[in-house]
Amino acid sequence: MIVLLGDSHSRAIINGYAKLSQAERRTVSEAVDFRCGFLGPAFSFSEPFWMRRSDGISFAKEDMQKRFEGVVGSQAGIIRPGDHRKFIFSIGSQPSLLHVPNLWAEFTAGSGQEDTHYLSRSAFRETLKYYNRFSFGFFRTLKELNVDFSVLASPPPSPHFALVEQLGRRALDLWRLHDEIFYEELNSMAIDYEVPPEIVRQSTTRYLRLPLHDSLFLSSPHGNADYGELFLRDLLTKKGVSGIAFDADEVDRTLDSPATLAAWYIKLGFSLANQRSSAAPLQFDQALKIEPQNPKAMFGLGYAYGQLHLTHEAEAQLTRTLSKYSDYAECWAALAVVRIGKGMYKEAQSAMENAVAMDPSRVDRQLRLASILERTGELARAGEILTEILFGEMGQKALHLGVHSSEEKIGLDPVVFETDPYAAATLLTRDPAPFWIILGRIELRSGRRSAAEQCFQRACSLSTAKPVWFAYLADICFERGDFHRAIEGYEAALKASPKVLKYYKRLGISYERIGRIESARSIYLRGLSELPLESELAALLESAISNEKRAASTA
Amino acid sequence: MNPYEALPDRNYWSRSVAKISPFDVSELYNKKFEISPTDKISTAGSCFAQHIAKRLAKAGFDYCDFEPPLAAFPRERMADYNYGVYSARYCNIYTVRQLLQTFKRAFGIFEPLDQFWQDVDGVRDPFRPALEPVPFVDRHEAQASREAHFKSVRSLFSTSDLFIFTLGLTEAWIDVRDGAVLPLCPGTKGGVFDPDRHRFANFNTSQMRQDLEEFVELCSNLNPKLKFLLTVSPVPLVATATDNHVITATTYSKSALRAVAGEFADAHPRVAYFPSYEIIAAPPFRGTFFESNMRGVSEHGVDFVMSNFFKSHPPNIAQQLVTPILVDQQKSAVDVVCEEMLLEMYAR
Numbered sequence: 001m002i003v004l005l006g007d008s009h010s011r012a013i014i015n016g017y018a019k020l021s022q023a024e025r026r027t028v029s030e031a032v033d034f035r036c037g038f039l040g041p042a043f044s045f046s047e048p049f050w051m052r053r054s055d056g057i058s059f060a061k062e063d064m065q066k067r068f069e070g071v072v073g074s075q076a077g078i079i080r081p082g083d084h085r086k087f088i089f090s091i092g093s094q095p096s097l098l099h100v101p102n103l104w105a106e107f108t109a110g111s112g113q114e115d116t117h118y119l120s121r122s123a124f125r126e127t128l129k130y131y132n133r134f135s136f137g138f139f140r141t142l143k144e145l146n147v148d149f150s151v152l153a154s155p156p157p158s159p160h161f162a163l164v165e166q167l168g169r170r171a172l173d174l175w176r177l178h179d180e181i182f183y184e185e186l187n188s189m190a191i192d193y194e195v196p197p198e199i200v201r202q203s204t205t206r207y208l209r210l211p212l213h214d215s216l217f218l219s220s221p222h223g224n225a226d227y228g229e230l231f232l233r234d235l236l237t238k239k240g241v242s243g244i245a246f247d248a249d250e251v252d253r254t255l256d257s258p259a260t261l262a263a264w265y266i267k268l269g270f271s272l273a274n275q276r277s278s279a280a281p282l283q284f285d286q287a288l289k290i291e292p293q294n295p296k297a298m299f300g301l302g303y304a305y306g307q308l309h310l311t312h313e314a315e316a317q318l319t320r321t322l323s324k325y326s327d328y329a330e331c332w333a334a335l336a337v338v339r340i341g342k343g344m345y346k347e348a349q350s351a352m353e354n355a356v357a358m359d360p361s362r363v364d365r366q367l368r369l370a371s372i373l374e375r376t377g378e379l380a381r382a383g384e385i386l387t388e389i390l391f392g393e394m395g396q397k398a399l400h401l402g403v404h405s406s407e408e409k410i411g412l413d414p415v416v417f418e419t420d421p422y423a424a425a426t427l428l429t430r431d432p433a434p435f436w437i438i439l440g441r442i443e444l445r446s447g448r449r450s451a452a453e454q455c456f457q458r459a460c461s462l463s464t465a466k467p468v469w470f471a472y473l474a475d476i477c478f479e480r481g482d483f484h485r486a487i488e489g490y491e492a493a494l495k496a497s498p499k500v501l502k503y504y505k506r507l508g509i510s511y512e513r514i515g516r517i518e519s520a521r522s523i524y525l526r527g528l529s530e531l532p533l534e535s536e537l538a539a540l541l542e543s544a545i546s547n548e549k550r551a552a553s554t555a
Numbered sequence: 556m557n558p559y560e561a562l563p564d565r566n567y568w569s570r571s572v573a574k575i576s577p578f579d580v581s582e583l584y585n586k587k588f589e590i591s592p593t594d595k596i597s598t599a600g601s602c603f604a605q606h607i608a609k610r611l612a613k614a615g616f617d618y619c620d621f622e623p624p625l626a627a628f629p630r631e632r633m634a635d636y637n638y639g640v641y642s643a644r645y646c647n648i649y650t651v652r653q654l655l656q657t658f659k660r661a662f663g664i665f666e667p668l669d670q671f672w673q674d675v676d677g678v679r680d681p682f683r684p685a686l687e688p689v690p691f692v693d694r695h696e697a698q699a700s701r702e703a704h705f706k707s708v709r710s711l712f713s714t715s716d717l718f719i720f721t722l723g724l725t726e727a728w729i730d731v732r733d734g735a736v737l738p739l740c741p742g743t744k745g746g747v748f749d750p751d752r753h754r755f756a757n758f759n760t761s762q763m764r765q766d767l768e769e770f771v772e773l774c775s776n777l778n779p780k781l782k783f784l785l786t787v788s789p790v791p792l793v794a795t796a797t798d799n800h801v802i803t804a805t806t807y808s809k810s811a812l813r814a815v816a817g818e819f820a821d822a823h824p825r826v827a828y829f830p831s832y833e834i835i836a837a838p839p840f841r842g843t844f845f846e847s848n849m850r851g852v853s854e855h856g857v858d859f860v861m862s863n864f865f866k867s868h869p870p871n872i873a874q875q876l877v878t879p880i881l882v883d884q885q886k887s888a889v890d891v892v893c894e895e896m897l898l899e900m901y902a903r
Contacts, residue, residue, distance in 0.1 A: 097627060100626075100627060103625065103626055103627055104625075107625050111695075111699075115706075116703065117622060117623070117625075117703050117707070118699045118700050118702070118703035118704075119625055119628075120687060120691060120692075120696055120700055121691075121692050121696060122636075122687050122688065122689045122691075122692075123624075123625075123628065123636055123687065126628065126629055126632050126636070127625055127627050127628050127629070129629075130627070130628070130629035130632075131627055
């Protein structure tokens with residue numbers, strides 16, 4: 001029996017096994033009784049996870065022991081001295097040490113970096129040994145018990161791991177160092193290490209074969225069936241199972257099915273750009289080196305610049321893209337957003353109108369167009385669009401699409417792009433507030449104060465209400481003399497924006513108007529503590545004090 | 556009427572020493588300035604300075620570590636890797652010249668010719684040869700470690716409010732080609748001794764005074780608010796390279812160090828002297844605070860030294876509860892990182 005168990009990397013093997021054909025699985029089971037299963041996440045092995053018993057070893061954590069028994073049978077849940085089973089443990093090799101939050105923010109090792117503290121190889125080894133002391137203790141005890149086992153090597157790092165996105169190049173150095181030192185420690189204990197097949201590390205044309213030192217790995221082998229299948233075929237072949245080896249020349253496995261190298265770079269680029277990573281433009285550059293006219297790469301580069309607020313570069317690149325691909329709706333929309341960021345609303349309007357004309361079903365773009373129109377003064381058109389979204393066919397369609405699983409929110413942030421057509425439903429069903437605010441502003445500018453107040457009221461009643469919206473509502477209430485409601489609104493707005501003069505002034509005046517002079521005085525003082533040079537506040541304070549004295553003397 | 560009549564008891568041996576228990580001797584320290592709870596304190600020096608570092612941290616002062624270990628690094632190994640021993644991982648700084656050189660190297664003012672020692676088992680930093688239990692893998696690693704260290708040292712001198720330096724030795728080994736002073740004789744912990752290149756030096760008071768002047772001036776130009784507290788290590792020499800008996804050599808060293816520390820402190824308003832040397836080694840204390848080898852300072856000795864310090868600079872009680880100890884409480888006061896002890900190996 002061969003039993004493969006361990007951390008989440010064992011999932012790749014489990015998924016890989018599922019990819020074998022029925023005939024191949026039969027071959028495997030006739031040759032060896034192969035079992036594989038998941039014991040626990042990588043970090044669970046950096047805590048006490050096993051215990052020595054008089055008759056062998058079992059797992060100290062109940063869930064782990066249950067999973068073990070689930071794989072080998074409940075009667076066989078103890079690893080005994082000289083156990084007849086051959087074990088392959090995916091334990092300790094995944095560098096969960098590197099994933100401890102914030103641990104490596106100020107440190108590096110290996111190649112080193114200027115702005116960080118430096119950990120020597122020796123010190124790194126001490127850290128690794130200490131962090132993995134329970135795993136190494138487990139291995140040592142297995143050796144003492146004469147159990148036949150080996151350790152599964154970790155897959156290469158994925159750019160989607162937080163560590164890689166956080167630390168970039170440095171993450172690869174740390175990862176490589178961890179691998180080397182972990183392997184050295186196993187070697188010193190004469191423990192075999194099952195490494196991924198050469199195909200994963202050697203070739204230069206396929207994703208699995210990109211050398212670690214060359215670039216961030218484009219896709220994630222972690223838990224991945226294709227990767228696991230290759231590894232499993234190679235592993236079982238080495239263990240003597242014939243008939244399931246893979247043909248290296250025929251292998252063309254990719255994780256997320258981009259067919260070309262350029263596509264991989266583009267995919268990574270968008271992933272990084274959405275994280276506002278400064279590494280994003282480089283990926284699109286790489287893609288453009290391979291396919292200079294690739295529209296998605298051209299657009300992606302502009303998008304990446306936009307995400308980094310490099311508006312000049314973004315405008316130039318997006319314009320260049322549109323000169324070649326004038327029917328690229330997404331690019332027009334992105335250009336519009338960049339122009340909003342530059343305050344060029346008229347130019348943004350024409351770009352977004354193009355985008356909307358090419359794909360009217362995109363509610364998010366309709367909303368953005370309405371927002372632009374409100375800025376450029378075309379209130380009627382803006383209002384029509386919003387009304388249609390909220391109450392018309394488009395809105396109903398969007399509502400009936402249902403709640404999407406994505407947690408992405410569309411706000412009025414000018415540099416958020418949505419690529420998911422169902423996200424409009426998210427906007428409407430999760431957070432309709434922005435619609436109400438824009439509509440409210442439109443109504444206000446059109447002189448319909450009562451309608452505007454209702455819109456702002458609706459927006460403010462939502463859990464996602466922003467403090468500034470309370471100020472919109474407060475302004476209307478203040479101007480019509482409802483000082484109690486104005487007070488509520490300005491107090492809420494001041495909590496988030498304590499340096500806005502208008503809020504202090506109007507709040508103080510509102511208190512004065514309802515006869516609470518002392519509260520007014522306190523507000524003016526609060527304002528002066530935040531804005532000490534505001535003479536208007538000082539004047540209001542003086543006036544409030546005089547009024548208070550006058551009221552007192554009259555009484 | 557003469558000046559002696561108005562002097563307090565502490566100025567008189569008979570009243571403040573002869574007739575009282577040594578443990579009641581007090582007012583040894585002339586406080587020159589206050590140390591506020593928010594003053595950032597850094598330390599450096601010879602082995603004895605490590606005691607001061609640990610006790611300050613424990614007492615709740617804002618003791619700073621500019622080169623901390625990785626949070627996941629095993630605590631029991633920290634001292635072996637010189638983490639938490641001083642405010643940066645410069646290892647022991649025995650002489651004033653070495654202190655000045657450390658500053659100059661960190662700020663790029665001086666670059667020694669001898670950058671690395673390539674030994675059989677790896678690469679060592681000649682100026683921190685005992686930094687870690689094993690040498691660096693290669694020059695790249697040694698260089699990366701050094702650059703990170705210098706960055707910490709620059710930060711230390713730029714931002715500290717108080718720098719406490721314990722003067723330890725007058726003897727050192729110098730590279731004659733450029734005057735670089737080495738903390739350990741080459742060949743004792745890495746490197747190769749070359750009689751044509753390596754010369755013994757026993758600094759005198761005038762040399763040390765000059766070095767101190769230069770050091771304080773450089774620091775003050777960089778960080779005008781920085782104050783200094785000097786103290787002299789009472790720990791005798793492990794070995795002397797002079798022709799003298801080690802007792803004679805020790806007496807010279809400590810006397811010269813004491814003289815220069817005192818003179819310098821008297822001459823500079825921002826420099827104070829703390830008498831840890833006297834507290835341990837002065838005759839009235841009868842060697843009580845030395846370990847059986849008459850060299851290491853006992854835990855009680857360190858306690859007594861620090862109790863005198865804390866009388867003038869009370870600990871921050873509230874902060875004691877939250878300040879983590881930089882290095883786990885080591886088992887005894889003698890259990891410090893002392894590269895000088897390596898010289899003992901060469902005793903036949």
